[in-house]
Amino acid sequence: MSPAFAFLGISIIGTWGLATIGLIAGGIILLFFPGDPTTASDNTLGGVILLVAGIASGGLMQMVVGPLLGIDPPLPIRAKSIIPHAKMKRWVSAGELRDFPDGLPKEVRMRSRRITIIRQGESAYAINALCSHARLPLAGFPGSPVRAQKVQDDCVMCPFHGARFEIQSGKVVIQPFSSQFNHDHPFLGRVQSKLMFWNRTAEDIQTYPVQIEDGNVMVGLPK
Numbered sequence: 001m002s003p004a005f006a007f008l009g010i011s012i013i014g015t016w017g018l019a020t021i022g023l024i025a026g027g028i029i030l031l032f033f034p035g036d037p038t039t040a041s042d043n044t045l046g047g048v049i050l051l052v053a054g055i056a057s058g059g060l061m062q063m064v065v066g067p068l069l070g071i072d073p074p075l076p077i078r079a080k081s082i083i084p085h086a087k088m089k090r091w092v093s094a095g096e097l098r099d100f101p102d103g104l105p106k107e108v109r110m111r112s113r114r115i116t117i118i119r120q121g122e123s124a125y126a127i128n129a130l131c132s133h134a135r136l137p138l139a140g141f142p143g144s145p146v147r148a149q150k151v152q153d154d155c156v157m158c159p160f161h162g163a164r165f166e167i168q169s170g171k172v173v174i175q176p177f178s179s180q181f182n183h184d185h186p187f188l189g190r191v192q193s194k195l196m197f198w199n200r201t202a203e204d205i206q207t208y209p210v211q212i213e214d215g216n217v218m219v220g221l222p223k
């Protein structure tokens with residue numbers, strides 16, 4: 001990407017972000033700090049309009065900018081959109097089995113899909129890379145404090161808010177923000193469960209069929 005194009009993109013996103021913050025801040029000020037009631041006019045409607053416009057702008061921004069940065073928008077994935085394994089017959093190599101750490105989720109890109117491979121000894125499983133709760137990566141952000149968690153009881157735990165999924169079926173077995181997770185992770189758990197009051201559940205997650213061929217992890221993708 002040329003520097004000029006990158007600069008233009010950053011300028012547009014930055015201006016959009018500042019405008020969004022301005023709208024939300026303006027709405028909050030009008031609603032909660034209206035000034036002296038004897039002299040100030042009633043700005044409740046204006047405050048609500050600014051706040052709604054700011055939140056809508058922020059949501060839209062996440063949906064537009066997120067994918068450009070490789071982050072999908074924070075929308076839950078409905079179980080009904082899950083594709084059965086029988087329909088996944090386009091076999092693609094994810095790499096050699098020995099290159100995947102045993103029991104630790106590792107994300108790979110396969111034909112533009114983000115997939116997490118989980119090696120269990122001489123077997124491997126493939127599951128959608130993005131958690132169905134807030135579409136954050138199940139393998140965490142490598143190098144950051146939020147990293148992939150070891151598989152336990154054949155379940156992978158999302159490191160962000162603690163949802164657990166069976167690695168074979170993709171079924172959600174523990175919802176995000178369990179009391180145990182909130183206790184162990186005060187910020188990611190307790191604090192964020194309050195901030196994300198509108199989205200506290202995860203759906204079942206897409207899995208993919210896997211075959212090991214000559215030491216290669218072959219993943220079946222939809223045609």
Ligand code: FES
Pocket residue numbers: 131132133134135136158159160161162163176202
């Ligand atoms: S993003 Fe996975 S539990 Fe919230």
